[in-house]
Amino acid sequence: THYLFIVVVAVNSTLLTINAGDYIFYTDWAWTSFVIFSISQSTMLAVGAVYYLLFTGVPGTATYYATIMTIYTWVAKGAWFALGYPYDFVAVPVWIPSAMLLDLTYWATRRNKHMLILVGGTLVGLSLPLFNMINLLLVRDPLEVAFRYPRPTLPPYMTPIEPQVGKFYNSPVALGAGASAVLTVPIAALGAKLNT
Numbered sequence: 001t002h003y004l005f006i007v008v009v010a011v012n013s014t015l016l017t018i019n020a021g022d023y024i025f026y027t028d029w030a031w032t033s034f035v036i037f038s039i040s041q042s043t044m045l046a047v048g049a050v051y052y053l054l055f056t057g058v059p060g061t062a063t064y065y066a067t068i069m070t071i072y073t074w075v076a077k078g079a080w081f082a083l084g085y086p087y088d089f090v091a092v093p094v095w096i097p098s099a100m101l102l103d104l105t106y107w108a109t110r111r112n113k114h115m116l117i118l119v120g121g122t123l124v125g126l127s128l129p130l131f132n133m134i135n136l137l138l139v140r141d142p143l144e145v146a147f148r149y150p151r152p153t154l155p156p157y158m159t160p161i162e163p164q165v166g167k168f169y170n171s172p173v174a175l176g177a178g179a180s181a182v183l184t185v186p187i188a189a190l191g192a193k194l195n196t
Contacts, residue, residue: 027142030091034136038129045069045095046124049102050117059107066099085149088140094131098124104186108193123186 030037049062070092077090101123102116109115136142 027088027091027139027145030136031142034129038132041093041132042125042128045098045128046102046121049099050120053102053106053116054113057111059103062099062102062106063096066095069095086140086145088145089149091136091139094135095128097131098128101127101186104190108190
């Protein structure tokens with residue numbers, strides 16, 4: 001029953017996550033509101049996954065939780081695609097690697113919940129924007145998609161008009177700096193765990 005509870009609540013939390021400001025699903029908003037996208041998704045993932053990790057006490061639960069969200073979102077992406085929208089109309093966020101870092105933190109700190117919240121939450125906040133930056137670089141021109149296929153629920157005043165997206169996020173320097181910042185902490189934590 002515990003795992004059934006996790007599945008049910010994870011599906012419901014996915015609804016909250018993908019509607020956290022409506023920034024996730026749609027490629028236009030995922031690009032033009034990347035900062036808000038990152039804050040909302042990092043927060044939702046960290047809060048939900050930490051809750052389930054502490055509920056079960058089993059490292060791996062955060063990845064399980066993120067996998068449920070990913071599958072559920074891909075189903076919704078498929079539904080939009082079946083309605084005739086292009087494949088790139090919906091951007092599925094990359095939650096699983098950040099959740100794996102949470103699990104690694106929980107395991108490496110010997111299931112210390114304070115370190116899980118502090119270090120794990122920091123790793124999610126650092127890594128999720130990086131992984132999703134890479135994810136969005138693979139999307140076909142988001143503004144073309146946004147203008148050619150406007151969302152039926154999008155009010156006219158919210159239609160994107162600023163074509164200047166992706167300038168900083170296309171920078172290899174920014175990508176490299178983010179990657180090294182994210183990878184430093186888990187490698188150090190793993191090394192400390194192996195030395196004990």
